[in-house]
Amino acid sequence: MDACAHCAVRESAICHSLSDDKLEELSRFGRRQNVRRGQTLMWEDEESLLVGNVIDGVLKLSASSRNGCDQTLGIAYPSDFIGRPFGRRSYQSVTALTDAQVCTFTRADFDAVAQRNPGLEHKLLQRTLADLDHARQWMVLLGQKSAVERVATFLLEMGSRLGQAGDDDGARGPIEFELPFGRQDIAEVLGLTIETVSRQITKLRGEGLIDTPTKRKVVIRDREALEACADGS
Amino acid sequence: MDACAHCAVRESAICHSLSDDKLEELSRFGRRQNVRRGQTLMWEDEESLLVGNVIDGVLKLSASSRNGCDQTLGIAYPSDFIGRPFGRRSYQSVTALTDAQVCTFTRADFDAVAQRNPGLEHKLLQRTLADLDHARQWMVLLGQKSAVERVATFLLEMGSRLGQAGDDDGARGPIEFELPFGRQDIAEVLGLTIETVSRQITKLRGEGLIDTPTKRKVVIRDREALEACADGS
């Protein structure tokens, strides 16, 4: 199968490090999989059996504390790697926020190929380091920031990931995007309740920093002010 | 220099992956460095110039939000790797909690050696994956847990890292250890204030779950109850 050669994320996923024949080797183990919105791919507390790449769609990694409250640990976009390679159990669930397509491997297959391909491991290392940076940045948010600051930070991050600048460089002018998140999802990312998220969005809209034409559409009207707000006015 | 061969963390640090001659190669670039308690080794927002291994002592990684509040992102113990390899800036400061000894490399030197030694990168990858797991676990704490739950979780983690079991297997019987942390340090790890930490410790002591013979010594008297408390009674 030459599915890999024409893969939408061929250039950006970790597979990019592989030569054509190595890619061929890996592709034999891979399996394309469609995931419906809301469906969970891997479960917390389960032996980590699957790893893979996101080809299309958005997924969340999450963990739940005993009282049933979920905390989102990360968001996976196309070309991101998901799962926990190298022999330990997974501490997170992976759930699709939108309909999605992923390319999965059993952990054992992937581990074996990775061990034989330093380039692949190097890519994975870089990605993991970036994930770690991001997780730690989020720790500052969860540990120190107030509700408005969290929401503002979240909207800015979403804007820079998903946003179309109305202007040229994206630095100024309204930025508009459609969230793949419901309010509950946002709450789980930010460690807040759905009500608090809603109130802060209302507040930011009232101050004219953002607009919300529909529930899931967001327009950032005043990026600088929103940034100031995100850093503690 | 054969310093590496007799290094205290030879068997447990990432260098363990290197053969004797490769170790010799790396050791030429390495530099042993003593760090005083309170001293900062690397700074947030600074181009990441140094990486290294902790040989002795305990250090913290931290980041500060604009309002001057610090959040601790991780704790580094002997044989842990610190710093951000592979060409990006560092988003964290590294500060010694106790007098410490580290073995440092310039990022450039380390990167070059790593590229030539897949085994080293593999070790580093495993370590980074473990750090990521730990950071995400901490995100649940910061996002979802109450003050008592945070303090209980912290004490349990410290107990399992630093603790001497009074009994045989460590599962029951009092666990005693000396914290390398002051109250302010604990507060920064848990995303709380020093007063709240103090109150929760007092509360746990009042309930007989722990004891604090001195400010920095902790005895876990009832491990099971403390675990229940850490998970939301």
Added chain:
DNA sequence: CGGATCATTGACTGGTGTCAACTTAGGTGG
């Protein structure tokens, strides 16, 4: 003994969580 630092305790405030009512949007079927 006195000073400095760190930890504890108290009184008060305020931001979020909680619970409940209400509104809006979207989809289905008559």
Added chain:
DNA sequence: CCACCTAAGTTGACACCAGTCAATGATCCG
């Protein structure tokens, strides 16, 4: 096409946990 139903979001009232500010207490060291 409209009526209705359901799910999602918003808003309000209130309680409570943790932050803030300030005073007191303990410990260490000169």
